[in-house]
Amino acid sequence: MNNPLTPAGTPPLQNCEPIESKLRKQIQGCWRELLKECKEKDVDKQGSVTAAEFLALVEKFKLDINKEESQQLIVKYDLKGNGKFAYCDFIQSCVLLLKAKETSLMRRMRIQNADKMKEAGAETPSFYSALLRIQPKIVHCWRPMRRTFKTYDENGTGLLSVTDFRKVLRQYSINLSEEEFFHVLEYYDKTLSSKISYNDFLRAFLQ
Incomplete structure (x- = not known):
């Protein structure tokens, strides 16, 4: 190995x-x-x-x-x-x-979490495969999706709870497996606050 x-x-x-x-x-x-x-x-x-x-x-x-x-x-x-x-x-x-800096951070995290994630052998974390898979859909519907995110974000913090975030994804038929969702959380909720910045999430897909 x-x-x-x-x-x-x-x-x-x-x-x-x-x-x-x-x-x-x-x-x-x-x-x-x-x-x-x-x-x-x-x-x-x-x-x-x-x-x-x-x-x-x-x-x-x-x-x-x-x-x-x-x-x-x-x-x-x-x-x-x-x-x-x-x-x-x-x-x-x-x-x-995704900023190059974050990518190398991701790589470090990946090495630290290799045992936990049981995919040290694979060059691609499921995180990237998941994002690439849903990219075409999100490019298609990000405007209404952002509006829906904002509706859930009543205090205008730019953050959504994990449950609401997932609800909105489902509403737009963005279906992630448990494992993929885990990787998305791990990436976007680095401080484990159970909150996700939906703008950061959408930004990754938009040129």
Whole structure:
């Protein structure tokens, strides 16, 4: 069992923000297909593909980046230092607007909670898969959904109780499994206050 993300082997952080924001618009239209292709190649469900496989997909999906930019992305997303490209983290960073800082925090949390979550082997926490799965629906209905959140939030605090938050999700047919909901809570309620900031939640889905 190789230890995910050994601190000693962490590569220098690449600033790929300009490349990623350029890709963001292109990937909007094809990320589901891209994710599907990556998953087919990722037989061991490690959340990563080889650098060559990633480059082939860049060609196939006609992503507008040059060799040098592809190389920078490959270095940035070789999270385990094993020459593999962590496609889940890449897609999530292009599709979901979660700040890079939070992502690394998430990664630390994930390592600390690995025993508790029993998914240390998987590169993608169900949190990201859950968000990616419900993303199309939320993009479609976030305005009325936000209004409904506000109706429940009578004191205008920007926060909802877990029960109300879940009620609103159900109202809009956003169905999360218990495990997925647990991951969403763990992410958005870091202080365990049993309150969720619905604006933070919606912000992750909106470009």
